[in-house]
Amino acid sequence: MWPLYFYNGNKEEAAKWYQILTDNYYCEAMFNIANFTDEGTAGFTKDPYMAFKLYHDAALAGSGDAQNNLGNAYKNGNGTDVNEKEAFKWYYIGALKGNKFAEYNLAVCYWKGIGCNVDYVGALEYFTKATIHGFEPSQQKMMQLVTEIMKYADSDNSNAQYAAYYMLKDIPGMEKKAMKYYDKAMKAMDPTAYHYEASKSYVKGTPEALKEAARMWKIAADGGEDGAQINLGAMYATGKGVQKDEAEAFMLFKMAANQGSPLGAFNLGMMYYDGRGTAKDDRKAFEYLKIAADACMTNAWYFIATMLEEGRVNADLIVKHLGSKTAEEYAAQYYLYASWNAMPQAQAKIAECYYYGKGVAQSYVRAAEFADACIKSKVPMGSAMSLLSKIYRNGRGGVLKDETKADSLLQEAARKNDDAAIRALKAVGSL
Amino acid sequence: MRRLFTITVSLIAAMTVSAQVSDNAKTLIAKAEAGDVFAQKDLSVLYFEGAEGLPKDKDKALAWSKKAAAQGLFLSMKNVAAIFL
Numbered sequence: 001m002w003p004l005y006f007y008n009g010n011k012e013e014a015a016k017w018y019q020i021l022t023d024n025y026y027c028e029a030m031f032n033i034a035n036f037t038d039e040g041t042a043g044f045t046k047d048p049y050m051a052f053k054l055y056h057d058a059a060l061a062g063s064g065d066a067q068n069n070l071g072n073a074y075k076n077g078n079g080t081d082v083n084e085k086e087a088f089k090w091y092y093i094g095a096l097k098g099n100k101f102a103e104y105n106l107a108v109c110y111w112k113g114i115g116c117n118v119d120y121v122g123a124l125e126y127f128t129k130a131t132i133h134g135f136e137p138s139q140q141k142m143m144q145l146v147t148e149i150m151k152y153a154d155s156d157n158s159n160a161q162y163a164a165y166y167m168l169k170d171i172p173g174m175e176k177k178a179m180k181y182y183d184k185a186m187k188a189m190d191p192t193a194y195h196y197e198a199s200k201s202y203v204k205g206t207p208e209a210l211k212e213a214a215r216m217w218k219i220a221a222d223g224g225e226d227g228a229q230i231n232l233g234a235m236y237a238t239g240k241g242v243q244k245d246e247a248e249a250f251m252l253f254k255m256a257a258n259q260g261s262p263l264g265a266f267n268l269g270m271m272y273y274d275g276r277g278t279a280k281d282d283r284k285a286f287e288y289l290k291i292a293a294d295a296c297m298t299n300a301w302y303f304i305a306t307m308l309e310e311g312r313v314n315a316d317l318i319v320k321h322l323g324s325k326t327a328e329e330y331a332a333q334y335y336l337y338a339s340w341n342a343m344p345q346a347q348a349k350i351a352e353c354y355y356y357g358k359g360v361a362q363s364y365v366r367a368a369e370f371a372d373a374c375i376k377s378k379v380p381m382g383s384a385m386s387l388l389s390k391i392y393r394n395g396r397g398g399v400l401k402d403e404t405k406a407d408s409l410l411q412e413a414a415r416k417n418d419d420a421a422i423r424a425l426k427a428v429g430s431l
Numbered sequence: 432m433r434r435l436f437t438i439t440v441s442l443i444a445a446m447t448v449s450a451q452v453s454d455n456a457k458t459l460i461a462k463a464e465a466g467d468v469f470a471q472k473d474l475s476v477l478y479f480e481g482a483e484g485l486p487k488d489k490d491k492a493l494a495w496s497k498k499a500a501a502q503g504l505f506l507s508m509k510n511v512a513a514i515f516l
Contacts, residue, residue: 009515009516010515011515011516013511013512013515014511014512014513014514014515014516015512016512017500017508017509017511017512017515018512020508021505021508021509021512024505026505026509029509029512032512032516363503365468365502365503365504366503366504366505368468368469369504369505369506372469397468397502397503398466398467398468398499398502398503398504399467399468399469400462400465400466400467400470
């Protein structure tokens with residue numbers, strides 16, 4: 001927003017503000033501080049091991065650039081040991097964030113089987129995404145990939161056959177050739193092929209299409225495709241297209257979680273959280289949600305924070321998985337991760353934390369800022385409105401008293417069925 | 432040279448801006464001076480763009496952003512940091 005030529009680079013001044021933002025877990029500021037440490041600028045001492053730790057913190061908080069950097073660090077062994085599985089994991093997380101470099105690097109992983117099984121369809125998909133997001137080298141790589149896919153499709157590689165079908169199906173005059181590869185891949189029961197075909201069928205939405213999706217996902221799930229296990233599990237959990245069966249859903253989510261899928265771990269954690277398809281178990285819920293949280297799933301951050309806030313996590317678990325701070329402090333940390341990543345429900349919660357000084361330093365300004373962000377989001381929450389109303393009513397901290405704003409926010413909150421607002425309005429007799 | 436350019440630009444800006452400061456801007460100035468962080472943030476944007484009858488004044492824009500940042504407003508911290516990076 002501000003042109004960089006305006007004030008000559010004064011990184012020390014920038015670092016002062018980034019440090020405060022970092023202390024409040026804003027991932028992009030955390031990435032900048034990690035950069036300063038990596039480069040030895042802005043008054044920071046150059047330290048590759050410290051930089052690695054800081055990139056790791058920023059990546060966990062949701063910075064796409066940090067996630068990609070971390071993938072590179074694990075792939076090349078910068079500041080840490082080489083670990084291809086970790087490299088793949090961080091490229092995957094960064095790609096889900098829409099980071100174009102991570103998308104490109106993930107495509108290379110799928111292509112060469114770095115930290116994962118070779119998956120030509122996945123490679124095509126992510127090279128395409130990186131190209132769309134403007135990363136030029138992607139296109140050239142894709143040309144090489146296409147040549148390789150066509151070569152392996154003519155040998156007995158079912159994944160390459162499905163990838164060949166995937167590339168050729170929309171090219172005029174190639175439909176016949178595409179169908180030839182399609183038939184081969186489906187005949188070989190290729191899990192990726194069945195997973196993609198099931199997804200196509202699912203979005204059609206008719207009862208027959210849903211039934212067909214379930215059938216194909218079953219085949220892919222048995223073949224070890226974690227996406228299929230999760231989607232079929234979701235069908236059983238909701239009873240959409242199949243007879244509702246929460247125990248079956250639980251089994252499928254568990255299968256995916258055991259294969260290392262973060263989404264599988266999240267769904268499994270939520271089954272334990274709510275006690276669906278299994279007995280309610282806060283300990284297991286926390287442990288699975290933590291796996292998903294470490295893969296930067298915003299919802300996992302939120303539900304971990306609620307568990308910590310409600311005192312549903314034992315002290316020994318906190319020490320084992322988080323560290324030596326209090327449950328309130330960790331709750332605030334996870335609410336902040338989710339809030340900076342634009343989750344309105346978390347913004348309403350962290351606003352309350354700042355208002356009461358729960359797990360963070362008390363600040364009416366910050367409470368107002370996050371409540372305001374929540375109210376202006378797509379999911380404005382009544383609780384944020386009544387909190388902001390309270391701040392305007394009293395005129396606290398750096399927010400001036402404004403009765404008009406306080407009144408209109410309270411009315412709006414009551415319309416959203418916020419208990420506190422309804423009580424406040426009843427007390428003054430205006431409801 | 433850049434400094435000379437900046438001075439020239441601000442002179443022109445000062446000359447072209449009439450005395451028509453909008454009511455909204457006047458309210459913001461009053462509130463910002465009374466210490467309201469949100470007014471400080473909004474006023475900073477007006478000075479940065481030279482909108483609502485206020486002159487384009489990047490020094491004032493930065494000064495108000497810094498005030499809001501010092502009071503703890505994250506958005507202003509981000510803006511101030513980005514200027515200096």
